[in-house]
Amino acid sequence: MRLSFLSTLIGAALLATVTSASATTTVALDPDHTSVQFTVTHLLISRVSGSIPLATSRLVIDSHHTPLAAKATFNLRGITTEDARRDADLRGDKWFDVAEYPTMSFRSTTIVPGAGHTFTLRGLLTLHGTTAPIVLHGLYTGKARDPYGHVHLGYSASGQLNRTTWGIGHVPAALVSEKVDLTIQAEAIEK
Numbered sequence: 001m002r003l004s005f006l007s008t009l010i011g012a013a014l015l016a017t018v019t020s021a022s023a024t025t026t027v028a029l030d031p032d033h034t035s036v037q038f039t040v041t042h043l044l045i046s047r048v049s050g051s052i053p054l055a056t057s058r059l060v061i062d063s064h065h066t067p068l069a070a071k072a073t074f075n076l077r078g079i080t081t082e083d084a085r086r087d088a089d090l091r092g093d094k095w096f097d098v099a100e101y102p103t104m105s106f107r108s109t110t111i112v113p114g115a116g117h118t119f120t121l122r123g124l125l126t127l128h129g130t131t132a133p134i135v136l137h138g139l140y141t142g143k144a145r146d147p148y149g150h151v152h153l154g155y156s157a158s159g160q161l162n163r164t165t166w167g168i169g170h171v172p173a174a175l176v177s178e179k180v181d182l183t184i185q186a187e188a189i190e191k
Helices: 002-021 084-091
Strands: 024-027 035-042 046-062 067-075 103-113 118-127 130-145 151-162 179-190
Touching: 024 179, 046 084, 046 179, 067 118, 103 130, 130 179
Parallel strands: none
Antiparallel strands: 024 046, 035 046, 035 179, 046 067, 067 103, 103 118, 118 130, 130 151, 151 179
């Protein structure tokens, strides 16, 4: 009888461990602490950076905070390079044409965990009316509790795209590089 009780207890503990390890949580990224930074080369000699703010998001994570699925929309009307004239030009029809295409969206197709807290994020980026694949290399940067008791989760990701794939900016690469470096800094709040 005692052996049967012990076996049942161990079985229940193992089942609870397996169940909790496979549990998922859906969180939203905090728009005040999440954005896409982009950098291009100007005139082959200098780097110019800007950012695009988050509009909406959904992130599904496992119990170790590794992303399992991601979806986000970014507000191109809020694009900024800290230069009002350049920002107006970027929002215009020569570049992003935000009157016609006000958002940029990303949807993951696969996320492959890597060593430590790294992961490879493959997905589809829709920008300027075109949807094309993109690969990002991500990192879960940790968690922290704020003074109000909320748990924040940190993520970063980086990758590159060729702006011509999405029909952005019909100017020579010697003026503005076709290669665009992307860096995403993101923070989610666990509920």
